[in-house]
Amino acid sequence: MHAPVRVERTTLSRRVVREPLVHFLLIGLLLFALYGFAGSSGTDRDIRVDDNVAAALYAQFSKTWQRPPTAQEMNALVDSYVREEIFYREGVVLGLDRDDRTIKRRVSQKFTTIAEETQARKPPTDAELSRWMQQHVDRYADPALLTFDQIAFDTRRNDATEPSELQSARKALAAGADPLTLGNGHMLLPHFELYPIDLVQRDFGPEFARALLGLDRAQWAGPIRSGYGVHLVKVDKAVPGRLPKLDEVRAAVARDYEEDRRKRSADAAYLKLKQSYRVEYPGAWKPAQAQ
Numbered sequence: 001m002h003a004p005v006r007v008e009r010t011t012l013s014r015r016v017v018r019e020p021l022v023h024f025l026l027i028g029l030l031l032f033a034l035y036g037f038a039g040s041s042g043t044d045r046d047i048r049v050d051d052n053v054a055a056a057l058y059a060q061f062s063k064t065w066q067r068p069p070t071a072q073e074m075n076a077l078v079d080s081y082v083r084e085e086i087f088y089r090e091g092v093v094l095g096l097d098r099d100d101r102t103i104k105r106r107v108s109q110k111f112t113t114i115a116e117e118t119q120a121r122k123p124p125t126d127a128e129l130s131r132w133m134q135q136h137v138d139r140y141a142d143p144a145l146l147t148f149d150q151i152a153f154d155t156r157r158n159d160a161t162e163p164s165e166l167q168s169a170r171k172a173l174a175a176g177a178d179p180l181t182l183g184n185g186h187m188l189l190p191h192f193e194l195y196p197i198d199l200v201q202r203d204f205g206p207e208f209a210r211a212l213l214g215l216d217r218a219q220w221a222g223p224i225r226s227g228y229g230v231h232l233v234k235v236d237k238a239v240p241g242r243l244p245k246l247d248e249v250r251a252a253v254a255r256d257y258e259e260d261r262r263k264r265s266a267d268a269a270y271l272k273l274k275q276s277y278r279v280e281y282p283g284a285w286k287p288a289q290a291q
Helices: 003-018 020-039 051-065 071-093 104-115 126-135 163-174 197-204 206-213 250-274
Strands: 046-048 145-153 191-196 220-226 229-239 278-280
Touching: 046 071, 051 071, 071 104, 071 250, 104 250, 126 250, 145 163, 145 197, 145 206, 163 220, 163 229, 191 197, 197 206, 206 220, 206 229
Parallel strands: 046 278
Antiparallel strands: 145 191, 145 229, 220 229
């Protein structure tokens, strides 16, 4: 009576074993076990920056900036890669990847946000904000303003400007000649009205800007060199720059102060975590020595 039941059970067992879905599940369980074994071996604390990684970072930078990175820039790229890898792994440990299946950078960014708050913080005092302003004057100071005329002599031409040409121009100016009729660098504006000194530096170079600040007023002087050549310059007016009071720029100072605090906190967390990792460079590429 019971023999047919045993045959039916045996047949059912054979069918189950032959099912592809069962095979898939068994393979998955095996891979899961192997992954767990590998993950517990301690290799998750090792970071390898081999030639493939270095080449990828090098290529990505070159494609973005249309030039190869310098040694210092490669150092920064690799350090950013190591930082991202460390923050990613620490974020995974905290389970930050469970609700977001995106790439490593997203998880790293999440952990970075946590790292930025690892140091206790409280609202900055006026003294701290004022000190920050003094340490970053260029961010908040109103630049000096200059009103000046210039006559340019393009020394890059084949017939480079001779000293005699500058001397002739000075004599012509003294005799009342129109400045617009002198010089050969006519692509530049001849007159600048209350032009900020930082824009003078941008357009003509830092040496040119510094020289203008030291000139006597309403007198032609020169030659003063810039990237365009040499110039005769007459400064008619100079409005000194000033550092505004804290209350005038409080919002900007507080924003910049907080941004710097968060960055310093994340940097400190990164350096501390990095000590528990071993970063290897098995390929030919090695970090350049600090200059």
